[in-house]
Amino acid sequence: MFLAFYSVKVGKIVWLDLIPFIWLAAKISIFGAVLALDRTAIFQGMLSRPLIAATFAGALAGNWEIGLLLGASLELYFLGEIPVGSNIPTDDTLLALVAGGTAAALSGLPANALVDDKSLAFMVLLTILPWAGFTRKLDSWVRVRNARLIDDMETRLLAGENASAVNFHLYGMLNFYGAAVGALGLMVVSSLLLVPLLLLLLPAWAWPLTDRLLLVFPAVGIAGLLYNMNQKRQLAVFAGISLLLLVYSL
């Protein structure tokens, strides 16, 4: 199976073999979903943060550096969303895994066929961000599905199978894992197909700008975090330190 896309640097159509990409999507889905369990199901020890998840996916695809770059950009971008009470924030772990894996896979193409790392990272982010709403819905769906486990546990307890009854709690892990595997597979494949298409559609005058547009993500993340703190003192600290750094740099 092959896919054609337009190479900016080479200036002609390049053919890509899709089989390695499908294999990569499977690898990221299976191993990445284990990392995604850290988000809610077990431990919650920051293994699921975008910085770590994107680097992990990048390493799986053979380029951890671009994964790290994407992780740092997404880390700040989604930091403002917090899981308070029953609020379900965007699943930034899944998005980071897709971003890191896709970008690393495309960056490894021969003969510098695509654009540089920062431009590629920006393109990948454009293709994965529309999935944010989907990840929230998926998370909600898993949590609705988990409610069935209460009935299962109570039924077993009434039947006198106490030890096996409490283990129904762990079945929730399967729900989270299964949903993550499916979503990751779908998103990685779609992103791998969409990025070359995006490269084709982008006007030529925009090429020199794309590497710097990645700046928007950490910048919006910083703005969102400052907004969350919502204290005038924090703004004063931010402005003061910025001013000091500015004076220092002149």
Next chain:
Amino acid sequence: MKLRLEQQIFLRSLCWQTSWNFARMQCLGLAYAIYPLLEKLYAKNPEHLARRTRRYLVCFNTNPYLAAAILGFLVHMESQGEEMGDQGLALSGSLAGLYGAVGDAFFWNGLKPMVSALAVMIFFLKPSLWALVFLFSAYNFIHLGMRYTVYLHGLHRGIGVIETINSWHLPLLRNIMEFVTTASLAVTAFLLVDFFALRGTAARTIPLFLLLALIGWFSWQRKNRGGGQLRFLEVIPAGSLVVLLCLLFF
């Protein structure tokens, strides 16, 4: 190696949210974690064991880290008899609300943003895996330390765990962490300029960047306010960011 009962219960509490659901939230996690104690106390009467386990399937939701304090408290109460266990359960609802608010504010609004912002700052200072190492080790050193300490205090002191947590002055610590977060964000904003090599770039690039930063910021704000009008104070952080960028560019 055979773990002690208290350690078994704590390890099980690391899966606190494995079956989180909208119906009764963390109820299965609570029942799963405390089950080894119930099994030890009521092993001779399986029907009674099932009844006591079902007693713990109440609607329950709190911060997953400070849940360890409530778990320790419940183990302490249940160990003293059924009546005390029921009293503990009755009290745990109030404790869940209290620690939900305190824990979410401290961990999600304080510790996580601070450690993440510092890790991203380390990345933009010099891209390397040290950012990941810092994020993982710093967060877990603090979070696991606190999680295990409050569990032990709940276990040994019962309701006295409230005094322990109160003596830590978590709201004050959170304020301090917010200052550290803000400072690291200011440094990160500064580092972004060098990282993206924005100094001395073409005149067309800079206005585009500023425009995008503003658009991103306003979109973020509108999203947070449900599409409502922006207030002047909320524009200040974006303004300072843009002013900083302007000063650095021109």
